[in-house]
Amino acid sequence: MRKKKIPFIEQLGVHIILFAAFLIMAIPFFWMVSTSFKNPDEIYIFPPRWVPHRPTFDNYIELFKTVDFGRPLLNTIIVAVTSTFLSVMLSAMAGYGFAKFRFRGKEKLFLLVLATLMVPGQMTLIPVYLILNSLNLLNTYAGLILPGVASAFGIFFMRQFITSIPDELIDAAKMDGAREFFIFLKIILPLSKPALATLTIFNFVGAWNSFLWPLIVATDEKMYTLPVAISVVQGQYGEKIALQMSGSFIVIIPIIIVFFFAQKYIIKGLSMSGMKF
Amino acid sequence: MKTRLSAILIFLGPALFIMTVFIIIPIALSLLISVTDFNVYAIFDWRNAKFIGFQNFINLFSDEIFWKALFNTFYALVVAMPLTIIFSLLFALLLNRGATYLKSFFRLSLYLPSITNTVAIAVVWAWLLNPRYGLLNWFLGLFGIAGQNWLSDPKWAMPSIIALVVWKAIGPNMLLFLAGLQNIPDFLYEAAELDGANRWKQFLHITVPSLRPQLLFVSVMLVIGYLQLFEEPYMLTKGGPLNSTMSIVLYLYRQGFYQFNFGYASAVAVVLFGIILALTAIQMRLRKYQE
Amino acid sequence: MKKIVISFLLILLAISICGTTLKVWAMGEEAKTLPVVTQEFEKENPGVKVEVQALPWSNAFEKLLTGVAGRQLPDVIQMGTTWMPSFSAMGAFQDLGKYIEKSEIISEDKFFPGSWSTCVYKGKVYGIPWYVDTRVLFYRTDLLAEVGYTEAPKNWDELYDAAKKLAERPDMYGLTFQTNEIQEFIPFVWQNGATVIDENNKLKVDEPNFKEALDYFARFFEEDIVPKAGSGNIFQDFASGFVPMFFTGPWMVSMIHEQTPQIDGKWAVALMPEKITRTSFMGGSNWVISKTSKNKELAWKFVEFMSTPEVQLQWYQLLKALPAVKEVWNYSELKDDPFTSVFGEQLKDARATPNIAEWEKIESIVEGVLEKRVLGKITTDEAIDEMTQKISKILK
Numbered sequence: 001m002r003k004k005k006i007p008f009i010e011q012l013g014v015h016i017i018l019f020a021a022f023l024i025m026a027i028p029f030f031w032m033v034s035t036s037f038k039n040p041d042e043i044y045i046f047p048p049r050w051v052p053h054r055p056t057f058d059n060y061i062e063l064f065k066t067v068d069f070g071r072p073l074l075n076t077i078i079v080a081v082t083s084t085f086l087s088v089m090l091s092a093m094a095g096y097g098f099a100k101f102r103f104r105g106k107e108k109l110f111l112l113v114l115a116t117l118m119v120p121g122q123m124t125l126i127p128v129y130l131i132l133n134s135l136n137l138l139n140t141y142a143g144l145i146l147p148g149v150a151s152a153f154g155i156f157f158m159r160q161f162i163t164s165i166p167d168e169l170i171d172a173a174k175m176d177g178a179r180e181f182f183i184f185l186k187i188i189l190p191l192s193k194p195a196l197a198t199l200t201i202f203n204f205v206g207a208w209n210s211f212l213w214p215l216i217v218a219t220d221e222k223m224y225t226l227p228v229a230i231s232v233v234q235g236q237y238g239e240k241i242a243l244q245m246s247g248s249f250i251v252i253i254p255i256i257i258v259f260f261f262a263q264k265y266i267i268k269g270l271s272m273s274g275m276k277f
Numbered sequence: 278m279k280t281r282l283s284a285i286l287i288f289l290g291p292a293l294f295i296m297t298v299f300i301i302i303p304i305a306l307s308l309l310i311s312v313t314d315f316n317v318y319a320i321f322d323w324r325n326a327k328f329i330g331f332q333n334f335i336n337l338f339s340d341e342i343f344w345k346a347l348f349n350t351f352y353a354l355v356v357a358m359p360l361t362i363i364f365s366l367l368f369a370l371l372l373n374r375g376a377t378y379l380k381s382f383f384r385l386s387l388y389l390p391s392i393t394n395t396v397a398i399a400v401v402w403a404w405l406l407n408p409r410y411g412l413l414n415w416f417l418g419l420f421g422i423a424g425q426n427w428l429s430d431p432k433w434a435m436p437s438i439i440a441l442v443v444w445k446a447i448g449p450n451m452l453l454f455l456a457g458l459q460n461i462p463d464f465l466y467e468a469a470e471l472d473g474a475n476r477w478k479q480f481l482h483i484t485v486p487s488l489r490p491q492l493l494f495v496s497v498m499l500v501i502g503y504l505q506l507f508e509e510p511y512m513l514t515k516g517g518p519l520n521s522t523m524s525i526v527l528y529l530y531r532q533g534f535y536q537f538n539f540g541y542a543s544a545v546a547v548v549l550f551g552i553i554l555a556l557t558a559i560q561m562r563l564r565k566y567q568e
Numbered sequence: 569m570k571k572i573v574i575s576f577l578l579i580l581l582a583i584s585i586c587g588t589t590l591k592v593w594a595m596g597e598e599a600k601t602l603p604v605v606t607q608e609f610e611k612e613n614p615g616v617k618v619e620v621q622a623l624p625w626s627n628a629f630e631k632l633l634t635g636v637a638g639r640q641l642p643d644v645i646q647m648g649t650t651w652m653p654s655f656s657a658m659g660a661f662q663d664l665g666k667y668i669e670k671s672e673i674i675s676e677d678k679f680f681p682g683s684w685s686t687c688v689y690k691g692k693v694y695g696i697p698w699y700v701d702t703r704v705l706f707y708r709t710d711l712l713a714e715v716g717y718t719e720a721p722k723n724w725d726e727l728y729d730a731a732k733k734l735a736e737r738p739d740m741y742g743l744t745f746q747t748n749e750i751q752e753f754i755p756f757v758w759q760n761g762a763t764v765i766d767e768n769n770k771l772k773v774d775e776p777n778f779k780e781a782l783d784y785f786a787r788f789f790e791e792d793i794v795p796k797a798g799s800g801n802i803f804q805d806f807a808s809g810f811v812p813m814f815f816t817g818p819w820m821v822s823m824i825h826e827q828t829p830q831i832d833g834k835w836a837v838a839l840m841p842e843k844i845t846r847t848s849f850m851g852g853s854n855w856v857i858s859k860t861s862k863n864k865e866l867a868w869k870f871v872e873f874m875s876t877p878e879v880q881l882q883w884y885q886l887l888k889a890l891p892a893v894k895e896v897w898n899y900s901e902l903k904d905d906p907f908t909s910v911f912g913e914q915l916k917d918a919r920a921t922p923n924i925a926e927w928e929k930i931e932s933i934v935e936g937v938l939e940k941r942v943l944g945k946i947t948t949d950e951a952i953d954e955m956t957q958k959i960s961k962i963l964k
């Protein structure tokens with residue numbers, strides 16, 4: 001659409017910056033993957049070996065022998081998918097409410113929602129545990145999923161995004177007799193695809209990687225999620241670091257897949273072509 | 278015209294209900310114990326905790342490590358926040374350009390720090406910053422700049438932590454800005470270009486105003502997040518050397534989980550809560566006047 | 569009719585004995601290896617199943633804490649010795665006194681005194697040692713030989729002398745210490761016959777022997793014998809000779825063999841240097857039974873099982889964890905191993921830190937003051953004053 005030619009210098013400059021950023025950001029990731037294929041005597045060598053001279057699958061073999069992947073993987077999938085879906089839905093709904101509804105006390109209520117982010121998680125660890133215990137939700141999927149499903153972060157993010165949807169669109173629909181539910185489904189959601197996709201990534205990563213909470217809630221190993229099941233292979237003094245790295249790499253792979261999949265929706269919306277000013 | 282009650286209940290109800298049960302009530306409980314002497318003896322049997330009024334807060338006032346932690350945390354906030362916003366926005370713009378190749382790949386690479394195993398991150402950063410054989414000092418040496426003891430010098434430990442924090446934060450915040458950028462219709466830029474506006478002007482007069490909601494979001498979330506700095510000093514320095522990287526939440530954690538002074542830790546949390554609430558309310562109010 | 573009732577009751581009895589599950593919490597690698605051993609226990613006690621829940625070391629503490637707070641504890645728990653004081657103070661453990669009295673397998677004299685002391689809280693016994701660890705000197709035999717030491721330094725003077733000579737090599741050091749780790753500092757205090765607090769919880773840091781130990785320790789930093797920034801990568805540094813000596817525990821033996829096999833044969837371990845004694849720090853893990861357990865008799869049987877010499881030896885063979893039961897050390901596997909035997913010798917003179925609830929706070933103060941002292945921010949006298957002032961407040 002733009003007929004102007006982009007100067008070569010600019011293209012070169014941009015891509016050099018991006019490549020440099022890639023290197024800086026990816027170093028620990030490389031080290032993690034590379035170490036997972038190393039024998040112990042190559043791990044702490046200096047200068048660090050980015051590519052092992054004698055790569056080995058031993059760590060992965062031992063990982064699959066020591067860790068029973070079946071149940072934890074199933075748990076992680078159930079928890080991650082369910083909580084992501086529920087969380088994104090609740091955030092979108094509440095975000096819409098805070099963005100477009102009108103009622104007294106809305107701002108104060110919203111500040112209360114934000115306030116839930118202002119206390120460090122360590123403080124609420126024991127109280128939440130006690131509440132789950134009293135509701136008999138320990139060692140259940142509900143106990144793993146529910147506490148994290150209402151997220152002020154998600155609500156705030158959706159609220160900000162939905163605010164920029166023009167009121168005129170909504171008013172026009174209302175004049176045609178549409179109620180909030182219809183507006184939500186037919187106008188808000190379609191126009192919010194980039195935000196929904198982004199929130200899905202965040203929630204999925206958080207749920208998939210969640211570690212402390214599943215450990216606390218599970219009273220037997222059958223309810224462990226994958227990150228917990230893998231973390232147990234470590235010794236008290238950092239032994240078996242290559243084994244841990246191989247586990248971590250396996251855990252990351254689904255996240256990368258979801259990330260690429262969600263990218264499709266974070267493109268400029270054809271959705272905006274409906275606006276005629 | 279006020280919205281229907283039923284709509285309010287349906288759309289806000291579920292989230293608020295779950296939030297109340299699993300977040301608001303626990304927060305209230307955890308803040309309430311700040312007026313007790315809840316300690317190791319009360320964990321198994323909470324009746325061992327006694328009401329002591331504001332004694333914890335009085336002790337907090339004269340606690341030099343608490344003030345140091347407060348200072349350190351604000352130091353981190355003031356430096357890390359602008360850096361994070363600038364870099365995240367910059368990369369969001371670069372990765373929104375039509376002419377950039379391999380956008381998805383670069384977006385993923387910026388996001389990698391968020392999802393990489395924290396042990397790997399700690400090991401690699403400790404190596405990067407190692408005074409003798411770390412990459413950073415080697416790189417500086419190429420330009421004749423003397424390398425520092427990044428993590429063991431009280432002067433440089435906090436800046437090192439800040440660098441790590443910003444490094445981790447760029448990816449997610451870039452994604453947040455990117456989502457906002459998608460919302461800006463192309464024709465606004467085209468119209469401006471026809472009017473002769475160069476790209477910098479377009480940025481200032483179209484992009485930035487359109488991103489206001491996201492900018493508010495990011496700045497509020499960064500204040501909330503950075504004041505609760507914990508993970509990075511915990512991973513790399515445990516608050517040292519000489520408490521130069523002790524953050525408020527790290528201090529709170531040590532008081533609560535190492536020394537079992539839960540009542541005292543709760544007082545710290547109350548103070549922190551007050552500070553963050555005030556700063557957030559101010560930001561929200563400021564924006565309201567701007568709009 | 570009678571027959572039916574009796575058979576019914578017999579069946580009930582059988583069911584109640586059969587299918588008892590003993591729940592155990594253990595950490596990391598130990599937890600993963602435990603099933604090998606518990607199989608035996610299950611065979612010896614038909615109808616019993618041992619269910620081990622593995623906890624990662626990184627967050628086992630939070631898990632235990634929430635378990636105590638929510639009274640959701642298993643029957644048996646592996647408890648690190650440094651966690652014993654706090655959790656004992658919480659009142660979550662079962663007093664084992666009456667079980668020990670009746671036991672034929674377990675008694676105080678079967679274990680090392682330092683290890684047993686971590687099980688005693690306010691005069692009652694709450695745990696039974698499972699495995700132990702202690703710290704010894706790891707040193708490069710070749711590099712020490714170059715400065716005239718064909719054997720490891722035996723006392724404070726030799727340690728200082730050897731380290732100083734090694735530090736004279738350009739850009740190298742003689743030793744490494746952390747600036748604020750009490751487990752590295754307090755052995756020197758003990759070796760000089762001093763202590764932080766004595767058995768009656770009286771503060772003893774202003775005694776001259778304590779000051780002497782502090783000065784000795786700080787001197788290594790002041791004279792640049794140890795790197796102030798610490799060792800970035802101990803495997804790397806030990807192998808390159810940058811840090812030819814350091815103090816650590818048994819887990820490093822196999823790790824060094826694995827990570828840096830190129831120095832095999834060029835390093836060894838030795839006892840702590842002597843001043844008045846050669847005391848070292850003692851750690852390890854104990855077994856505790858939770859107060860809320862419904863299977864205490866069975867749990868005790870399990871603990872007894874883990875304390876038999878056969879199982880203790882087997883555990884050593886599996887994970888190279890040092891056995892807590894003294895008589896196991898007479899087996900040649902341990903006695904004749906060049907590395908393990910040194911640890912065995914050191915265990916005879918190894919202490920743990922005081923098993924009182926306030927110890928965490930005291931430790932935190934000592935470590936903070938220690939750091940300031942070795943980095944030269946305060947003098948020894950100021951350090952003593954600060955410790956006295958702050959610790960007194962806790963003890964009163």
